[in-house]
Amino acid sequence: MERLQKVIAQAGIASRRKAEELIVDGRVTVNGQLIRELGTKVTPNKDKVEVDGVPIDREEPVYYMLYKPTGVISSVSDDKGRKVVTDFFDHEHRLFPVGRLDYDTSGLLLLTNDGEFANQLMHPKYKITKLYVAKVQGVPSRDKLRQLEKGIVLEDGKTAPAKVKFVSGNTKNGTSIIEISIHEGRNRQVRRMFEAIGHPVLKLKREMYGFLTLKGLNPGEARTLRPHEVKQLRELSEKNKNK
Structure with missing residues (x-):
């Protein structure tokens, strides 16, 4: 069994921290029962977890690196209609950026649907x-x-x-x-x-x-992270945490 917030994060709904807020705010149900306790554990692919009444689907995790141009918002949507980083991707996965780059800042930005991975890289204690x-x-x-x-x-x-x-x-x-x-x-x-x-x-x-660079990418271009790169990022964050 796994903690409810971890299951929500791994489904690509939100980061683990945001998932905890969803639970506390009474927006999550398990098998039809409203859950507000952060210590709740569930069995993935067996228990029915819903956020705002919508069942979560555990997606296959994907990991991308984008060369973000200037004049683009590091978000999945913008109420002013400005271009956002997910506009550079055309697929069914629910991607979100790992951290952010300012509107006027360009460069390397990671995107994923793996909330646990994103949280691990963004938390200050992991020192990427x-x-x-x-x-x-x-x-x-x-x-x-x-x-x-x-x-x-x-x-x-x-x-x-x-x-x-x-x-x-x-x-x-x-x-x-x-x-x-x-x-x-x-x-x-x-x-x-x-x-x-x-x-x-x-x-x-x-x-x-970390060790990733923009080599081979032009502004607005993206590539999939290789499996060994994802593994290295996880190992790097764990190593830094233990320093």
Whole structure:
């Protein structure tokens, strides 16, 4: 038997955390009985689980990597009619993004229907490193870059230490290219970190997620993750959790 929230997540309905909210909010039934207890266990493929009156179907898990262009929302829908990341896929699976990239940020984004997998990668304790390349205004001093490395105090707390590399500076245009690696996933975090040191981001791209790169992909293109890549991501997150 498995926990109810895990079964819902693995069915591609939502992440495990969101599944827990669905249960507490009284939106889940098991064999016709309303369930609000998070400790409830069910037998997959035997017990009838419904969310908002709709039976969940355990889909075959799928895993994709997308080169998200700028001007696209990291969501499955948008009330303003803007393009969303799932628009790049044409199949029956209920995909959702693993984390998010801002509307104005391009780069590597994972999508899946496996809520358990998504939750494992998104949770801060698993410390999956993300590498970004930022074009910023001005030429940051070594001292300011060191502030990013040590952690910056933002309105939602101090950031974890980051790895920072000065790539190039253009004194004529007054811009610089900086590489920064972080393992957190706060809203607009990289942009806010550079704003905090007085060098706003003009352009931002996520180049790497863990060991995955954008090699072979153009903006708007996607590919299926290979089985060994999915396995490596799981192993990487477990290894980081135990550090």
